[in-house]
Amino acid sequence: MFKRETKDFINIDPLQTGGKLTEEARQALLEWGDGYSVCDFCTTGRLDEIKTPPIHDFIHNQLPKFLGCDVARVTNGAREAKFAVMHSLAKKDAWVVMDENCHYSSYVAAERAGLNIALVPKTDYPDYAITPENFAQTIEETKKRGEVVLALITYPDGNYGNLPDVKKIAKVCSEYDVPLLVNGAYAIGRMPVSLKEIGADFIVGSGHKSMAASGPIGVMGMKEEWAEIVLRRSEKYKNKEVELLGCTARGATIITLMASFPHVRERIKRWDEEVEKARRFAAEMEKLGIKQLGDNPHNHDLMFFHAEVLYEISKKAKGGRFFLYRELKSRKIHGIKPGLTRYFKLSTYGLSDEEVDYVLNAFKEIIEKYS
Amino acid sequence: MFKRETKDFINIDPLQTGGKLTEEARQALLEWGDGYSVCDFCTTGRLDEIKTPPIHDFIHNQLPKFLGCDVARVTNGAREAKFAVMHSLAKKDAWVVMDENCHYSSYVAAERAGLNIALVPKTDYPDYAITPENFAQTIEETKKRGEVVLALITYPDGNYGNLPDVKKIAKVCSEYDVPLLVNGAYAIGRMPVSLKEIGADFIVGSGHKSMAASGPIGVMGMKEEWAEIVLRRSEKYKNKEVELLGCTARGATIITLMASFPHVRERIKRWDEEVEKARRFAAEMEKLGIKQLGDNPHNHDLMFFHAEVLYEISKKAKGGRFFLYRELKSRKIHGIKPGLTRYFKLSTYGLSDEEVDYVLNAFKEIIEKYS
Numbered sequence: 001m002f003k004r005e006t007k008d009f010i011n012i013d014p015l016q017t018g019g020k021l022t023e024e025a026r027q028a029l030l031e032w033g034d035g036y037s038v039c040d041f042c043t044t045g046r047l048d049e050i051k052t053p054p055i056h057d058f059i060h061n062q063l064p065k066f067l068g069c070d071v072a073r074v075t076n077g078a079r080e081a082k083f084a085v086m087h088s089l090a091k092k093d094a095w096v097v098m099d100e101n102c103h104y105s106s107y108v109a110a111e112r113a114g115l116n117i118a119l120v121p122k123t124d125y126p127d128y129a130i131t132p133e134n135f136a137q138t139i140e141e142t143k144k145r146g147e148v149v150l151a152l153i154t155y156p157d158g159n160y161g162n163l164p165d166v167k168k169i170a171k172v173c174s175e176y177d178v179p180l181l182v183n184g185a186y187a188i189g190r191m192p193v194s195l196k197e198i199g200a201d202f203i204v205g206s207g208h209k210s211m212a213a214s215g216p217i218g219v220m221g222m223k224e225e226w227a228e229i230v231l232r233r234s235e236k237y238k239n240k241e242v243e244l245l246g247c248t249a250r251g252a253t254i255i256t257l258m259a260s261f262p263h264v265r266e267r268i269k270r271w272d273e274e275v276e277k278a279r280r281f282a283a284e285m286e287k288l289g290i291k292q293l294g295d296n297p298h299n300h301d302l303m304f305f306h307a308e309v310l311y312e313i314s315k316k317a318k319g320g321r322f323f324l325y326r327e328l329k330s331r332k333i334h335g336i337k338p339g340l341t342r343y344f345k346l347s348t349y350g351l352s353d354e355e356v357d358y359v360l361n362a363f364k365e366i367i368e369k370y371s
Numbered sequence: 372m373f374k375r376e377t378k379d380f381i382n383i384d385p386l387q388t389g390g391k392l393t394e395e396a397r398q399a400l401l402e403w404g405d406g407y408s409v410c411d412f413c414t415t416g417r418l419d420e421i422k423t424p425p426i427h428d429f430i431h432n433q434l435p436k437f438l439g440c441d442v443a444r445v446t447n448g449a450r451e452a453k454f455a456v457m458h459s460l461a462k463k464d465a466w467v468v469m470d471e472n473c474h475y476s477s478y479v480a481a482e483r484a485g486l487n488i489a490l491v492p493k494t495d496y497p498d499y500a501i502t503p504e505n506f507a508q509t510i511e512e513t514k515k516r517g518e519v520v521l522a523l524i525t526y527p528d529g530n531y532g533n534l535p536d537v538k539k540i541a542k543v544c545s546e547y548d549v550p551l552l553v554n555g556a557y558a559i560g561r562m563p564v565s566l567k568e569i570g571a572d573f574i575v576g577s578g579h580k581s582m583a584a585s586g587p588i589g590v591m592g593m594k595e596e597w598a599e600i601v602l603r604r605s606e607k608y609k610n611k612e613v614e615l616l617g618c619t620a621r622g623a624t625i626i627t628l629m630a631s632f633p634h635v636r637e638r639i640k641r642w643d644e645e646v647e648k649a650r651r652f653a654a655e656m657e658k659l660g661i662k663q664l665g666d667n668p669h670n671h672d673l674m675f676f677h678a679e680v681l682y683e684i685s686k687k688a689k690g691g692r693f694f695l696y697r698e699l700k701s702r703k704i705h706g707i708k709p710g711l712t713r714y715f716k717l718s719t720y721g722l723s724d725e726e727v728d729y730v731l732n733a734f735k736e737i738i739e740k741y742s
Contacts, residue, residue, distance in 0.1 A: 001395060002424040002626060004402050006411045019406015024372060029404050031375050033397055033627070035390015035579035035586050040377045040705065045475075053373040076447040076587065079616045087483075104416075104608045105617050111605055112458075112613045208406035208622050215406050215622025216447065234482055237475045242483045245450045246476050251579050251586025253622065255373060256404070334411065 006334040010355050013335030014158065014302040017349035018190050018210035021256060025212060028259035032252045039250060045239055047247035047254070048073060058258050066265060067203055068194025069221030073231070073241075074207075074249045074257065078185040079105035081204035081220035084243040085181055086113035086150060088230040094149040095142050097178070099130040099164070101157035106183060115149070118142040126293045126306070128160050132168035139176045148176070153200075154183045155193075159345060160294030161186070161302030170199040179226070185209050186302055188219065189264050190349060191271040195221050202226065207253065212260035217253035274301050274349060277356060281348050284360045288367055301349035311342035313370040327366045333359055377705040381726050384706030385529065385673040388720035389561050389581035392627060396583060399630035403623045410621060416610055418618035418625070419444060429629050437636065438574055439565025440592030444602070444612075445578075445620045445628065449556040450476035452575035452591035455614040456552055457484035457521060459601040465520045466513050468549070470501040470535070472528035477554060486520070489513040497664040497677070499531050503539035510547045519547070524571075525554045526564075530716060531665030532557070532673030541570040550597070556580050557673055559590065560635045561720060562642040566592050573597065578624065583631035588624035645672050645720060648727060652719050655731045659738055672720035682713035684741040698737045704730055 011017065021029070032038060032053075041052040048059040063072040075081040082105065086096060090113045098106055100119040110117050120138040123129045130153070142148050151173045156163045166182060173180040179201035187193045188205030189212065195203040202222045208215030222230060231241045240246040249257075278301045282292040290307040292298060310324055317323035325338040336344045348356055382388065392400070403409060403424075412423040419430040434443040446452040453476065457467060461484045469477055471490045481488050491509040494500045501524070513519050522544045527534045537553060544551040552573040558564045559576030560583065566574040573593045579586030593601060602612045611617040620628075649672045653663040661678040663669060681695055688694035696709040707715045719727055 001398055002402065002630065004408060004411070005423070007402065011411075013411070015407045015410055016405065019408075021404045021406070026401065026404055027372055029400050029585075029623070030397065031373065031378065033392045033400050033585045034387065035392070035584065036386045037375060037390075039386055040375070040382075040384070043709065052376070076451070076619075077621070080447070083616060104605075104611060107607055108605050108611050108613055108617050111607075112616065213406065214400075214404045216620060216624070217622075234475075234479045236478055236482075240475060240479050242479055245448075245454060245483065246479055248447075249587060250448070251588075251624065252400070253587070253624070259373065338414065 009332045009334040010351065010359060011334045012346040012348065012351070012359060014186070014345055014347035015209065016335065017301065017347040017351070018186070018212070019208045019215065020212060020350060021214060022212050022260040022263045024259040024263065025214065025256040028255045029214060029252055032255040036250060037252065038254055045246070047250050053255060053258070055254060055258070058261065062261065063219060064221060067188065067205070067219065067221035068196040069203060070224035071227045071231070072219060072221045073244065074254055075218040075220050075244070076248050077216040077218040078183065078204045078206040078209070079109055080248070081218045082106055082152070082181065082183065083109040083112055084220065085202050085230055086110055086115060088232070088243055089149045089179070090115050091147060091149055094147045095145065096150045096152060097139050097142050097148055098152035099135070099154050099157070101128065101130055101159060101162065102152060102154045103158050103183065103185065106152055106154065116146065126291065126296070128294055129162060130164040132165055132172050135169050136172045139172065139178060143176065148178045150181060151178045152181045152183060156186050156300045156302060158186055158302065160304045161298065161300035161345070162294045163299045166198050166200070174199065186300070190268065190274070190301065192268050195223070207257045211257055211264050213257035214253055217249045217257050275299055277301070277351070277353070278303060278348050281356055281360065285363065288363055290363070301347045302345060303347070304343070304345045306343055307341065309367055313367070314341040317370055324366065328362060331362045333362055380703045380705040381722065381730060382705045383717040383719065383722070383730060385557070385716055385718035386580065387706060388672065388718040388722070389557070389583070390579045390586065391583060391721060392585060393583050393631040393634045395630040395634065396585065396627040399626045400585060400623055403626040407621060408623065409625060416617070418621050424626060424629070426625060426629070429632065433632065434590060435592065438559065438576070438590065438592035439567040440574060441595035442598045442602070443590060443592045444615065445625055446589040446591050446615070447619050448587040448589040449554065449575045449577040449580070450480055451619070452589045453477055453523070453552065453554065454480040454483055455591065456573050456601055457481055457486060459603070459614055460520045460550070461486050462518060462520055465518045466516065467521045467523060468510050468513050468519055469523035470506070470525050470528070472499065472501055472530060472533065473523060473525045474529050474554065474556065477523055477525065487517065497662065497667070499665055500533060501535040503536055503543050506540050507543045510543065510549060514547065519549045521552060522549045523552045523554060527557050527671045527673060529557055529673065531675045532669065532671035532716070533665045534670045537569050537571070545570065557671070561639065561645070561672070563639050566594070578628045582628055582635050584628035585624050588620045588628050646670055648672070648722070648724070649674060649719050652727055652731065656734065659734055661734070672718045673716060674718070675714065675716045677714055678712065680738055684738070685712040688741055695737065699733060702733045704733055
C-alpha cells in the first residue's frame, strides 16, 4: 500500500490547498471508485447527458450558472480545456497572445495546437503585473505579424497570485475582435468569478486545483456562439463532440467534483476572509524581513515571497539550501519545494487561524534558530 | 450523497467487468483522493518522474515490461492516447486506416487530428471478422488516394469481442511501411499482450476498462523510434512533453492503476480460465436458442448475442422491449442496455462460476416465464 506521508501535514503548496477533498467527495470516491462506474446508466453515449448520477443537471444547469456562462462542459483538466479551445480555433500560421505570467501548460497547449505564441510582458520586480496597456500593445504588434485567433489571460497566475484587471483586458480584446480565454485554475472554486461579468469568451477551471475534486478534472465555460465550433460533432457519430473525444472525465473524478460542489459554492462566499487571512500572513512575514511580491496589498491566497534572510542562512546552514525544507518538514509543514529559500510561493487557502499562526511561528523560530 | 444503485449487482456490462477496483486500489483512493496529491514530491515537473509515490518505477520499468514495449506513458485514457499518436503523426490530407469494428473514439480521435479515415470492412454475419487480406486491400487502395500515416487495429473490438490475427496484420502494415497502433483497451489487463510479440508500433490500453483502475486513465506503449515524435518536448519548457500537455493522469487515477497492478499482472495469467468460462457461458446460451456471434468458439469474455427468442417475447411482453432489462434488474443483474433484446453484448470477466450459473439461470427463467 502506497502511503501519503504528507497526509496529516499542514500543506501550504498552492497546488494542494484548494484540492483537498470534502468529506462528501471522500465518500463518493468509495462509492464510485470502480472504473467507469458513472457510465452504468449512460443511455445516449454522452457523459454530460447521464441522468443517474445527476451529471446532466450538474453540467447543463449548475455549472453554467456557477461560471456565469452559456454552455459548460467538464474536461480532463484546465490544460485539456485550454487545448480544446486552442485546437478548435487554430489556423495555419495564426497566433495566440497570452500573458507572460501564464502557466506552462497554456504555452504547451498552444505549441500542441500549432499556434505561434506572443507573450504580453509583465512589469518588473516587485509587481510582475500584466497591464491592459501591455496587453493591447502586444495584440497590436502581433496583428501585424499574422492573424490572432485567441488571447489568454491567467487569473490569477500561479506564480505571484496576481489578479490582473481582467475586465479591462476583455474590453481590449473585444476592441481588437480577438476572443479571450480566462484561465481561472486558481480562481474558480476559490473566489467568485463570472465569465459574463468579465466579458470574455471562454473560462477554464481546475477541479483538483481549486474545486475540492480528485484529479484530473477541469471545467470549461463559453459563450453560446462558440459552442458550435468548440463542441462541433463527429460526422459519423452525430452525438459525439470531437474536441472532447466523445467523453472526458468518465470516472470517479466527476463524482468528486459534483459531491464537493455544494460546499464549493458556499465557500467562495467567504473569499473576503481568505484574502484577509492572506494579507495578515503577508504582513507578518514582512515583519520577519520576508517580502511579498506581486499585487500588494494582495488579493489572493497564493503568494510569492522574497526572503533574503533565509537565503543568507542557507549559505551557512547545515544541509545548505535544503535547510528550510527540512526545518518545515520537522514541523509537519509541507509545500515549499526542497532547495528553495530565497524565492518561494505558498498558499494560506483553507488554513485555520491557528494553522496560519503555527506556520508563521515556524518561520520565526527557524530564523531565530540560525541568527 | 450520490448512491450507486448497481454496487451490489452482478454487473455484466463489458465496460465494467475489468474496471472493478481491487481492495488495494480502494484503499489507495482514500489515501490519495485529494486533488493533486501525487504531486507532493514532484521535483522535475513531470508526472512520470515522480519517485514518491513510485510513479517513475511504474512508468519506466514495470509498464514497458508489461506491455512489451520500449517506452511507456500513462494518459487520460485509451482514446487520449490514440489521439496523441494520431495528432503527432498527422499531415495535411493524410489518411489513417482502421478496422470497421473500431471503437467510436478511434474514429473521433482521427477526426480531431484532421486525418482522412479509411475503414477496413468486416466480414458479414455471423463472424464480423477483420481479416489480414481485407486490411492489406484497404491499405493498398488508400495508398492510391494519399499518404497513409497510421493504421489502427482494435484488439479485441468492443462489440463482438473478436481477436483478429494481429500479428499477420502487423506484418501487412510493415510490408506497406505503415506504422500500426493496437487498441488493446479490452485486452491489456485482462489477457497477455506484448507489443514486441505482435510486431506493431504502438499499443494503448485503458485503466478503467481493463486494469482495475479508477477512471479516466490509460496506458500507451511504443517502439523507441517513435518516442522522439510522439513524446517531443516543448521548445520553451524543455522538460515538458507537448503531446501530453506536460502531465496527464495527475491525480488519484494513477495511484489506483499502480495499486491494482500487482493483481492485474497476476490475473492475466489466468486468462485461459476466463476464455473457458466465456465459452461455457456461450454454449449454455446457445441451448436457450441465443446465438453467440463473432469468433466462435470465442476467445474473449466480451460476447455479442443474437436472441430471436427474447425479441419475440418483447413484442408481446408487458413493458415491451424493456422487459429484459427489468427482469434482469429484479434479479440484481446489470449491464444489458435498457431496451435491447435481440442483439446485446455482455462480459463474464471476473464472475465466479456461481455468478455465471446465476446469470444463465436468469435467462432461462425469463424465457420460461414468457413462453
